[in-house]
Amino acid sequence: MTRLRPPTGHPPPNAFRWIGALLAWVLVALGLGARPAxxxxxxxxxxxxxxxxxxxxxxxxxxxxxxxxxxxxxxxxxxxxxxxxxxxxxxxxxxxxxxxxxxxYTWKTEVYVGGPVTQGVLDGPLAIKGYGDPKLTLERLWLLLREVRARGVRVIRGDLMLDRTHFALPAGDPGAFDGEPYRPYNVEPDALLLNFNAVRVSFVPEPAQGRVRVYAEPHPEGLEIDNRLKLGPGPCRHWEPRFHAAIASDWTRARIVFEGRYPEDCGERAESFSVLAHPKLFGDVFRQLWAELGGQLAGGVREGPVPEGAQLLAVSDSPPLxxxxxxxxxxxxxxxxxxxxxxxxxxxxxxxxxxxxxxxxxxxxxxxxxxxxxxxxxxxxxxxxxxxxxxxxxxxxxxxxxxxxxxxxxxxxxxxxxxxxxxxxxxxxxxxxxxxxxxxxxxxxxxxxxxxxxxxxxxxxxxxxxxxxxxxxxxxxxxxxxxxxxxxxxxxxxxxxxxxxxxxxxxxx
Missing domain, CATH: 3.40.710.10 (DD-peptidase/beta-lactamase superfamily)
Incomplete structure (x- = not known):
């Protein structure tokens, strides 16, 4: 009787797997092999x-x-x-x-004076250069400007210059990802990022007056808030704040309308929004804080590198990495x-x-x-x-x-x-x-x-x-x-x- 063999003269492919599995089982049973992978x-x-x-x-x-x-x-x-x-x-x-x-590691935010300072008057621009600090908050900017005032500057006769040149980014659409351009998670990066480029809007119920107080911090000049909320009874889970933002194409002005019923059970709540361009928010907040510190800005706000020959005046260091x-x-x-x-x-x-x-x-x-x-x-x-x-x-x-x-x-x-x-x-x-x-x-x-x-x-x-x-x-x-x-x-x-x-x-x- 003639035995049939594969043309190659080797055992059938399945035989290898069967023999290998049998050997592995025997080795494991004898304690000589490794556990199955x-x-x-x-x-x-x-x-x-x-x-x-x-x-x-x-x-x-x-x-x-x-x-x-x-x-x-x-x-x-x-x-x-x-x-x-x-x-x-x-x-x-x-x-x-x-x-x-x-x-x-820390990030620096530097302040330069572009001219002489005489009796509190800076005859030239004040320049602020950013290096990408991820956490330059409203409070830290206030401390930095307080340092500038302490170093003798009160009146700025020139412009405020914002140096954002440490990053070179293509023009981006913050709403490109999911159609939500005003949500803080969609904020584009910036070398001079301030407060995550967001404003925090707080909702404070005032039952005695039958109203909800709404305020923003910071509240830049370019932002208008229209509060149409009505205070009423009901569980908080039913509250879904509706807001509309009408924003100019260059993000220089924004208007947010809040409307609907605010349940008393919600207590105080807050929502954050990003509705202004980076330089606009920075410029508006600078003007507010500088005025609160007793300072004056005679010029405008513009972008550009630190002027040649400008002198370093103050530095803010970020929290460590x-x-x-x-x-x-x-x-x-x-x-x-x-x-x-x-x-x-x-x-x-x-x-x-x-x-x-x-x-x-x-x-x-x-x-x-x-x-x-x-x-x-x-x-x-x-x-x-x-x-x-x-x-x-x-x-x-x-x-x-x-x-x-x-x-x-x-x-x-x-x-x-x-x-x-x-x-x-x-x-x-x-x-x-x-x-x-x-x-x-x-x-x-x-x-x-x-x-x-x-x-x-x-x-x-x-x-x-x-x-x-x-x-x-x-x-x-x-x-x-x-x-x-x-x-x-x-x-x-x-x-x-x-x-x-x-x-x-x-x-x-």
Whole structure:
């Protein structure tokens, strides 16, 4: 009897897999082999169930989990796919900044006099040069101008000059991302950013008078507020303030109309709006503060570099980078992250910084640290983007790198603590892992993301990254929480359980 053989003279391909599986089983049974690779395990059953309930297919999810001291991943799923990370992109920007600039780095805002000062009168312009300070607030500008007054300037006979040349940015449309140009999260970066380019409007019910008092801080000359709110009974959850902003095409004037019923149960509330261009807001606020300090500005407000020969008079230093990074990550501040990214561009390639040099600075740091992220796309470093991309594996590797970095304490402490503070203060409070996970969240329409560090019941810490890119991503919070709970409860034990029927260890097609 003739035996049939494959034309190549080799065993059938399936024989290799069968023999290999048999040898691996024998070695494990004898205690001589390694455990099956956890990286090929399917998604944990609780995560599968949460995905099914949310109507999110497996191929729209990417997961990376690895102990910070482990030799390899505990769980990976679709981890090499380029995904939109939403605000978890801020982790890339802030870690690179902490390492390149150092946690004590500060930004300067400088004041120059462009002429002689005689008996309190400056015969020339006063110039203010910005270097991209992400946190030049109203209070800090007041302190800086108070210093200028203390140094003998009372009357400015020339113009106020605003030097914004440290950044070179193309004309941008703040409403291009989602059609909401007046929301603070859409503020464009600027070398002379003041108060996040926003005004804070407060609503104060006055039941005795039957009205709601509305006021803005700051209240620039170019802003008009029309208060038509009516105070009335009812639960606060029914209050949805309606506002309309009529803004000139050059953003030099704005009018906000508030109307509707304000429930008394709401108490005092506040909303922030960005309705004026950067130089307009800065100029108007300067005039107000300068007048309050007893000063006079005879000239106008114009943009341009510090005049040649001008003398430095006063300097304001920002809070240190470690504090700035905390604000960025704890509260997911987009404009501060964008300011920081451009600062990296100026640091690495000189001023003026551009979005292109900023992205190059990130990639240069990765190259110097032997991190190859070919899929990485950096647009603004804040995650407020439809084009930014990174894989779950590479963001996980970045977090592992951060754990062994000299700036690890500052970096990890900047992440929201689950159920305790930041963007997670009102979330995950009732979960078993509340207070045990430092996690950055991300949310865009069609995108949900979470990344950071989870401490399990035995005190071991793990890097956890999870991306969901799907139209139903808004329903994915239970998916994220199921994954974190699985890690917290000692997720490696899950991987030894039999696979759920119909599941596969590969991405479903």
């Amino acid at each position: 956890l990286a090929t395990s399917p998604l944990p059953p609780p995560v599968q169930q949460a995905l099914a309930a949310a109507g999110i297919p497996w191929e729209s999810v990417a997961v990376f989990v690895q102990p910070v001291t482990g030799a390899g991943p505990l769980l990976i799923w679709n981890a090499d796919a380029p995904m939109n990370p939403a605000s978890t992109m801020k982790l890339v920007t802030t870690l690179v900044a902490l390492e390149l600039l150092g946690p004590a 470690a504090e700035i990074v905390r604000d960025i990550n704890k509260f997911s501040n987009n404009v501060m992250a964008r300011q920081l990214l451009l600062t990296l561009g100026a640091h690495g390639f000189g001023a003026p910084a551009t979005p292109e040099t900023a992205a190059r600075a990130i990639k240069a740091w990765l190259f110097q640290n032997r991190l190859e992220f070919p899929e990485l796309v950096v647009e603004n470093g804040a995650g407020l983007s439809r084009v930014e991309r990174i894989s779950a594996r590479h963001l996980g590797e970045l977090l592992l790198r951060a754990w062994n970095s000299p700036v690890m304490p500052e970096f990890v402490a900047s992440l929201p603590l689950a159920g305790v503070d930041g963007t997670l203060k009102k979330h995950m409070r009732s979960n078993a892992f509340s207070g045990q996970a430092h996690l950055k969240t991300g949310y865009l329409e069609g995108v949900r993301a979470i990344a950071g560090y989870v401490r399990d019941r035995d005190g071991r810490r793990h890097v956890v990254v999870c991306f969901v890119n799907h139209p139903n991503a808004g329903r994915a919070r239970p998916v994220m929480e199921a994954l974190i709970e699985w890690v917290y409860e000692g997720g490696e034990h899950c991987c030894a359980q039999p696979r759920a029927a119909g599941t596969s260890a590969r991405v479903l097609e």
